[in-house]
Amino acid sequence: MSAVQLTRQIPQGATIGPMADNSTERGALRIAVIGGGIAGLAAAAGLANAGAAVEVFERSSRDSVPGAGISLFPNSRAAMRTLGLSDGYERLSHGPGAGVRTVMRRPNGKVVLPFPAWARPKVRMFHRSALREFLLESCRGVPIHWDTAVTVDDDGGPHRRAMLTAADGQQSSWDLVVAADGLRSATRRFLSLDPGLRYAGYTAWRGVTRGRADTGGMAGEDWGSRQRFGTVPLADGRVYWFAVATKAEGRTAAAEGLASEKEAAALEFADWYPGVGALIAGTDEADVLRHDLYDLARPLSVFHRGRVALAGDAAHAMTPDLGQGAGAGLEDAAALTALVRTALAGGAAEPGADVVGLLERYSRLRAPKAARLLRASRLMGRVAQRERKAWRPGA
Ligand SMILES: Cc1cc2nc3c(=O)[nH]c(=O)nc-3n(C[C@H](O)[C@H](O)[C@H](O)COP(=O)(O)OP(=O)(O)OC[C@H]3O[C@@H](n4cnc5c(N)ncnc54)[C@H](O)[C@@H]3O)c2cc1C
Structure with missing residues (x-):
């Protein structure tokens, strides 16, 4: 089917504005x-590297910078x-630097599990803003429509x-x-694929210290009773930390009469070893984020309908307990x-012709693996x- 034929199939009454002027690159x-x-x-x-003509629509602005690590x-x-x-990924600075030991501690600071170097996966730790800048840089040439929510x-x-x-x-139409x-x-x-969200039963504070x-x-990640604390050194000497606690859904510092989430995190972990309080204290109030944690109530068995594919958390929102959400995305x-x-290397006269088949293969490749991760x-x-x-703490 040609691009012209495809354009003719747009439902009657649809207004095709300038944003939809995407039917001009015949063959892409x-x-x-x-x-x-x-x-x-x-x-x-x-997808742009693979030869497709790609555009991104993001409802937030370019300067909304993601926090934490x-x-x-x-x-x-x-x-x-x-x-x-x-x-580029190999050159992107990451932590932890050489000589950092990965351990699990108790709330009193006692190391209970030192991980030998061979048992550590080659994990890389980034500030989210550095990873985002790298990805934006990698999208050079791809139009990104900021402040543009689409449905x-x-x-x-x-x-x-x-x-x-x-x-x-x-309105615009896409292969x-x-x-x-x-x-x-x-x-x-x-797409009628939504199983709803499940509250995991715990909340997480995250922050990055203002300096080294x-x-x-x-x-590493330290476990207590219904509480966890993670310490993640970054490439520039700052430290990303996360603090997890079992809580009722929707609780906030404000609702508890506290001045900030930084204060709430400090209070929650006040009895832990001194390094925990020091990392929280060394973080600016505005850089402490709090999120109740959710995953999909049930894993999806398919990630697409028609020509629309779900990807990332949209397809398989999982709790961060294995640190695999973004990796799966x-x-x-x-x-x-x-x-x-x-598909493009196959040299089809109309590359958009078998998108539905392509997405069926995508669902078969990705949905079972993501389901296992979500459950794990x-x-x-x-x-x-x-x-x-x-x-x-203190026991
Ligand atoms: C506490 C915590 C710790 C985590 N730690 C890790 C970790 O160490 N490692 C890891 O791999 N994962 C981790 N994750 C998970 C990871 O953060 C997510 O899986 C990942 O960021 C999801 O990326 P995404 O692009 O799918 O979704 P998002 O980052 O949510 O991006 C979705 C985007 O879509 C935009 N958007 C939404 N609707 C529209 C619309 N209608 N039109 C236009 N734009 C729209 C939003 O503005 C947003 O920018 C963690 C998560 C949490 C909560």
């Missing part, structure tokens, strides 16, 4: 990405290779392109839509990139957040 596979988070930007960079495991490195981003109107089909509408009413619109994905609901911080040469981006690259993360969270009277 035109892909819209909803969401400029890690999964969306990675997909955009990879993130750990990426070797599967992310492999995904970066498929995305064509390997070189899917029509998921398309074998002979019909998918349709998006922006908040200002502009393929990658919806990386996060935990509360509206696209997942539109001394962790005594240690990194990078794997989605890599899978889509590999499939599109193969949930299990890990249950174990980690258990009540252990003997592990209470």
Whole structure:
């Protein structure tokens, strides 16, 4: 089917504005990405590298900078290779530096589990803003429409392109839509794939210290009773920390009469070894984030409908207990990139013709693996957040 034929199939009454002027690049596979988070930007960079004509729609502004840190495991490195981003990724500074020991401590600071170097996966730790800048840099040449929320109107089909509408009413049609619109994905609901969210039963504070911080040469995740604290040294000497506690859903510092989430975190972990309080105290109030943790109530068995694919948290929101949410999003981006690259290399006269088949393969590749991760993360969270009277601070 030609691009002209495809354009003719747009439903009657649809207004095709300037944003929709995407039917002019005859022969290119035109892909819209909803969401400029890690999964969306990675997909955009990879798909553009594969030869598709990609545009990103992000409802937030360019200067909304993500806070806190993130750990990426070797599967992310492999995904970066498929995305064509390997070189830059290898050069991106990351922590922890040489000589840092990975350990698990008790709330009193006693090391209970020193991980030998061979047992440590090659984990890389980044400030989220550094990772985002790298992904944005990797999207050079890809139009990114900031401050532009879009919704899917029509998921398309074998002979019909998918349709998006922006908040200002502009419509556009696409060979393929990658919806990386996060935990509360509206696209997942539109596609009737939403199983709802499950509150995990615990909340997490995260922060990055304002300057260099001394962790005594240690990194890791420390477990107490219904509480955990993580210490993650970054490349520039600052430290990303996270603090997890079992809490009722929706509790906030303000609701508890506290001045800030920094104060709430400090109070929650006041009885822990002194390094914990020092990291919290060394973080600016505005840099302490708090999120109740959720995952999908049930893993999805497919990640697409018609010409619309879900990716990242939209497809498989999981608890962060294995540190694999973003990594799984990078794997989605890599899978889509590999499939599109193969389709384009096949030299089809109309590359958009078999998008539905391509997404069926995508679902088969990604959904079972992501489901296993989601379940494993949930299990890990249950174990980690258990009540252990003997592990209470001071016990
Ligand atoms: C406490 C915590 C710690 C974590 N630690 C790790 C870790 O160490 N390692 C790891 O791999 N993962 C970790 N994760 C998970 C990881 O943060 C997420 O899996 C990842 O950031 C999800 O990326 P995403 O791009 O799918 O979604 P998001 O980052 O949520 O991005 C979605 C984007 O879509 C945009 N959007 C939404 N709707 C629309 C719309 N209609 N139109 C346009 N734009 C829209 C949003 O503005 C947003 O920018 C952690 C999560 C938490 C909560």
